[in-house]
Amino acid sequence: MKISFGRIIVYIAVTLWTLLVLLPFISVSVFGLKSNTAIFSNPLGLFDFVPIWENYVIAWNAGPSSDATIGVFFVNSGIIAITALVVSLGLSIPGGYFTSFLTRKWNQRILLFVIVGTVVPIIMLVIPYFRAFNSLGLLNNPWATGVVYGALNIPTAFLLMNRFFIDFPREMLEAGLIDGLGPIRTLTKLVLPLSKGQIVAVGILNLVFAWTDYQISIVLLTSRESQPISVGLLSFIGDFSADYGPMFAGLTLASVPILIIYIIFSRYVTKGIALGGISK
Amino acid sequence: MTNKSKSRWWTVGASIPITAMVLTGCAAETDTTSEGSSSDGGGTTELTEDPVTVSVQYEVPEDGPDARAWRAVADAFEAEYPNVTVELQGITNEAKGGPNLQVLTSSEAPDIALIPLNSNVYTQMVRANELVALNDIFEEDNFPERLGPASAALLQADGNYYAGPNTVAYYNILWTNPDALADAGVTVPEDRVFESPEALIEASQKCNDAGYAGLAIGGSTNYMAGWMLDAHLPTAVPAADFNNLLASWKSNVDVTANYTDPGVVEAIDTIGRYAAAGIHQDGYLGQDGPAAEALFTTGGACLMIGGSWMPGGTFADATESGEMTFEADFALLPPVGDSGAPSRLTPYYGNAYGVPKQAENPDWGKKLLQYYLSDEGQRLGAVEVGGFLPAVTTVSVDDVETFPTLVKDIVEYVAENGSNSGWTSEVPGAFGQTFIAPYLQQLQEGLITAEEIAEIQQQELENYRAQG
Amino acid sequence: MANLISRPRVRPASPSKLGSSKIGLAAANKKWAILSLLPVFGMLFLFLALPALNSIWLSFNKWPGIGPLEYVGTANYVSLFQGGQLADSIRITLLYSIVASFFIVAIALLLSVAVSSNLKGSKFFRVVWFFPGVAPPSAVAIFWSLGFQPEFGVVNAILGRLGLPSDNQWLAQSSTVMFPVIFVGIWVGVGFSFLILLGAVEGVDVSVKEAATIDGASQRQQLFQIIIPLIAPVMFTVLTLQLIFNFNGFNLVYAMTEGGPGRSSEILPIFTYVEAFRYGRFGPASAAAVIAGIFLAAIGWVGIRLSRSRQLD
Known part of the structure; x- marks a missing residue:
């Protein structure tokens, strides 16, 4: 295949977009090594400065106490994300699976009913959540906040899992039925092991939401010790409002774990949402 | 008590999965309320x-x-x-x-x-x-x-x-960079007060010509334009009118002065004139307070609007890190018109x-x-x-060696000359500071006139009083 | 497992599949369907329906953030519509949401077509292009807010080197603030849409493409006459998702502009936040949220209708 003019254009476009996506990440981590003056005098310079590695140490240790540093924010984010995953996947997998055996019409109806939830503005939910959590004594409790994110993740998780299970080969399920596996054991022994990829994909999408959103956690998690990285980062930024080096170092540290998790599981994500999204 | 019954209703809703927690949650709620009221009366x-x-x-x-x-x-x-x-x-x-x-x-x-x-x-x-x-x-x-x-x-x-304040802060201080001002050929008047808005505009244009920003301000920070209004307002209207503007948001105080009075309009309009003359740094409406401070402390601006907490904070930090290499001094914004008080600093309790x-x-x-x-x-x-x-007058800062000299000078200046009350720091934020902030930003962009803002504020006065 | 997942993805629904054994499967699983749906609906009721109803109720009341509610009928809605800000806010939200979503889907489509045509390094691109969607929005907003500063920002610096006008005010001016806001919205949003569209484009049957190539169709013709019509339902789904997502987008915009200068970038979620938390007007704030919900529902409804009608072609 000869290289056509069109193909060159494609390569240029793809390279430009990749640069546009990657350069900010590189800049932020490099800014983390710079002084204020170096950041402002030459924002484009990636090499011509003396690296201040200490910025990263400062950022890692910053916090009003050892209970509220970036490390603690990570732990809280982890708690929220795991709770959210357990809730959303734990309910959406069986729900999406068994719903796929209903008639097409009923499956559609249920799906519509479930995804209607996505049109509720999140900002509208925040005040009722706060009042309920307050009267239940659940404020500043990352586990409880995780349940909220889990619940809000259900519509997408349910949709994607359901679309996946509809495409699941019926012949295999019938074989399971004939072998005397009941419906539950068919799900756990036969279907789940074959759905790992999809589950990981949906899980990552949910994880990203729980990890990055701050509309909800900023209201439900007010004490710094209970805050996840998304909210902790805001007060962290406040702490370094005039000291950009350590601030960018902190932003880098905050972004790295989720990027690594994403890179590890990215092949599932590509397949998982592609499959789910394609369905009608 | 609609609210109470509503939160009950919510509690019931949430109780389906976690009944036990609801019980403790409810109990805790009633508990704290009764405890709160009992601690109200007793001091012993x-x-x-x-x-x-x-x-x-x-x-x-x-x-x-x-x-x-x-x-x-x-x-x-x-x-x-x-x-x-x-x-x-x-x-x-x-x-x-x-x-x-x-x-x-x-x-x-x-x-x-x-x-x-x-x-x-x-x-x-x-x-x-x-x-x-x-x-x-x-x-x-x-x-x-x-x-x-x-x-x-x-x-x-x-x-x-x-509530009790732990500090008094003076704001509307024009921090000056004497080196930059000298470089630009600007002299600050003997009494530290720029004579008129025109004088300030002229000074900052000289600064621009010498390569400095004029008056640095954190324009995206929603309260900073309001500070300038606080400086202008008492100088633009008679004292009686000004005091009424400070109090008339309370429904039990009679309205004797209006926001549409020419003095108020002039005080607002001056902010727009500053902006139109380009006295602030480039892109200020997209920059917050810390960005303006960074510009000033690194020597990029002749003047910055700020407060008495800065010498012990930002200035000290920037001097320590070697980024601030000059000794700041202070001046005051000019008076607007001559029907009110002279220009003074504004205290914030x-x-x-x-x-x-x-x-x-x-x-x-x-x-x-x-x-x-x-x-x-x-x-x-x-x-x-x-x-x-x-906050209290019974503690002196004079004999405290660690206390920034610049702030001691300010205390001395206020002791000699007195101060003016600040409108945005005394009226409730939802009526004053927070309410007017976006309009002042629009004024700085030339999208709205001072007369229009005055009318909006007057309308809000009526709304606010009607709410009780 | 791999061959199970990579079954052809675009396929007509085949009613002929409803054989007798499938009915057997359905019967065996039916009661489990009801059982497993109970907790799903329970959670949705608790965490979505109930608070939404609560907000609707709040929108007919006056509430300063504490204390009892005071029923005021439709006064909150009336005052919102009489003041001009709500209309402005809706206009800004629609502008942001529509423009950003349109560009997101267009760019994502081009990128996915590019990658699907046996491009070298496409695995790398797939991973990297989703990065902006994964990074914490506050970090993204901080970086780009500095980047769009007129004096020392990266953007003007680059434009200057390219010989383009480099004295743009960007975030500091009402007339230009939406450019950076929309740009960053696009920057963040493309990755997700790209992944979904890539799946669809790759799902287009290879034989169809080959047939087209034999017929002498150019690449552009292939794109517009074969690929786009085939994946149209997915495109509409993605567009709908993006519209909803951007209409709801608070985190990024608030962190970049807080709705300013003035109120020129105050999208509806920020309007709601400011009304409630800065002014203590929870009633009008809830009314604005209800109005936003109506818009979102309308977008969702149109999106579903469109993707369905396209499917029937």
Whole structure:
């Protein structure tokens, strides 16, 4: 295949977009090594400065106490994300699976009913959540906040899992039925092991939401010790409002774990949402 | 009590999966309410010797002056009461003016809360009777007398005090960079006051010509344009009118001056004229306070609008890191028209602390607050460690060596010349500071006229009074 | 497992599949369907329906953030519509949401077509292009806010080097503030849409493409006459998702502009936040949220209708 003019254009476009996506990440981590003056005098310079590695140490240790540093924010984010995953996947997998055996019409109806939830503005939910959590004594409790994110993740998780299970080969399920596996054991022994990829994909999408959103956690998690990285980062930024080096170092540290998790599981994500999204 | 029944209804809804938690949640709610009202009256409550944690809000940054001051006060307090652990909770400038309201009325309320007197949080909490009265500790230490005339604004209609400021801050200070001004050939008048808006505009144009920004301001920070209005307003209208503007938002005060009066319009319009003349740094409407400070301390601007907390904070930090290489001085914004007072600095007593009724240990909260507001606490926390001015007049900063000289000069200047009240720091934020901020930004962009803003503000005056 | 997942993805629904054994499967699983749906609906009721109803109720009341509610009928809605800000805010939200979503889907489509045509390094691109969607929005907003500063920002610096006008005010001016806001919205949003569209483009049957190539169709013709019509339902789904997502987008915009200068970038979620938390007007704030919900529902409804009608072609 000869290289056509069109193909060159494609390569240029793809390279430009990749640069546009990657350069900010590189800049932020490099800014983390710079002084204020170096950041402002030459924002484009990636090499011509003396690296201040200490910025990263400062950022890692910053916090009003050892209970509220970036490390603690990570732990809280982890708690929220795991709770959210357990809730959303734990309910959406069986729900999406068994719903796929209903008639097409009923499956559609249920799906519509479930995804209607996505049109509720999140900002509208925040005040009722706060009042309920307050009267239940659940404020500043990352586990409880995780349940909220889990619940809000259900519509997408349910949709994607359901679309996946509809495409699941019926012949295999019938074989399971004939072998005397009941419906539950068919799900756990036969279907789940074959759905790992999809589950990981949906899980990552949910994880990203729980990890990055701050509309909800900023209201439900007010004490710094209970805050996840998304909210902790805001007060962290406040702490370094005039000291950009350590601030960018902190932003880098905050972004790295989720990027690594994403890179590890990215092949599932590509397949998982592609499959789910394609369905009608 | 619609609200109570509503929260019940919610509780029932949430109870389906977690019945046990609901029961404890409900019980806790009724508990704290009754406890809160009982601690209201008594000043002689026995303080336990059991280990107790007293939580206190301070304004971030976490290593900033507010945090350092509280830490010092807390350490001294803990030394005196070994069973007490003071826990500091940082809140942002954004949170203290609004979202904090939800926290202060929740089961997570701190024992000492940061409640700006000109914020919606304070207005609503006083209105809903959600703050513990501080009359007993105030009377015990003569706090109102020590505070001086500013205490009048603290006294609420029901005869109670609900919050006390730990500091007075002077703002509307034009910080000057003498090196840059000399470079640009600008001389600041002997009495430190620019004669007229035109004089200020001319000065900053000279600065521009010499390669400096004129008057640096954090334009995206929603309260900074309001500061300039505070400086202009008392100079633009007669004193009686000005005092009425400060008070007429209360429905029991007669309206004798209007926001549509020519003096008010002129005071607003001057902000627009500054902007039109380009006296602020490039892109200021997209930059916050810290960005303006960074520009000024690194020598990029002739002037910056700011306050008396800066020499002990930003300036000291920037000097230490070697980024600030000049000694700042100060000047004042010009008067607008000649029907009002002369130009003076504006005091802010508004950064006040109170004890929420929902607090877990309101009595310990009062005790710690009392200590901070005592002469000893003020001297230790505010003056020596925080580097800002004490709220009370009974503590002097003159003999404190660590205290920034520049701030001592300001104290001296105010003692000689007096000060003017600030409109945005005295009227409630939802009516004043927060309300007018976006319009002032539009004015700076030339998208709205001063007359239009005056009319909107007058309309809001009527709305606000109608609400009671 | 691999061959199970990579079954042809675009396929007509085949009613003929409803054989007798499938009915057996359905019967065996039916009661489990009801059982497993109970907790799903329970959670949705608790965490979505109930608070939404609560907000609707709040929108007919006056509530300053604490204390009792005071029923005021439709006064909140009336005052919102009488003041001009709500209309402005809706206009800004629609502008942001529509423009950003349109560009997101267009760019994502081009990128996915590019990658699907046996491009070298496509695995790398797939991973990297989703990065902006994964990074914490506050970090993204901080970086780009500095980047769009007129004096020392990266963007003007680059434009200057390219010989383009480099004195743009960007975030500091009402007339230009939406450019950076929309740009960053696009920057963040493309990755997700790209991944979904890539799946669809790759699902287009290879034989169809080969047939087209034999017929002498150019690449552009292939794109517009074969690929786009085939994946149209997915495109509409993605567009709908993006519209909803951007209409709801608070985190990024608030962190970049807080709705300013003036109120020129105050999208509806920020309007709601400011009304409630800065002014203590929870009633009008809830009314604005209800209005936003109506818009979102309308977008969702149109999106579903469109993707369905396209499917029937």
